[in-house]
Amino acid sequence: MKVVFTGWAQDCLGQPEFPELGLKGDLSNGQAVFPLGELEPGAYTFTCSMGVNEGVITAE
Numbered sequence: 192m193k194v195v196f197t198g199w200a201q202d203c204l205g206q207p208e209f210p211e212l213g214l215k216g217d218l219s220n221g222q223a224v225f226p227l228g229e230l231e232p233g234a235y236t237f238t239c240s241m242g243v244n245e246g247v248i249t250a251e
């Protein structure tokens with residue numbers, strides 16, 4: 192499984208990460224690919240690099 196963020200964002204928003212999974216991305220090329228492997232079912236938070244803005248994906 193992978194998650195792909197596309198677009199461009201400034202400053203910390205351009206460096207999304209999944210802190211629980213230890214994964215950091217970079218949108219400077221307009222795309223950040225997160226190879227998530229096989230996740231246990233559950234909710235996983237992603238944040239900006241400052242950990243302020245956040246969202247959640249759910250693995251089922």
Ligand SMILES: [Cu+2]
Pocket residue numbers: 203204239240241242243244
């Ligand atoms: Cu931020």
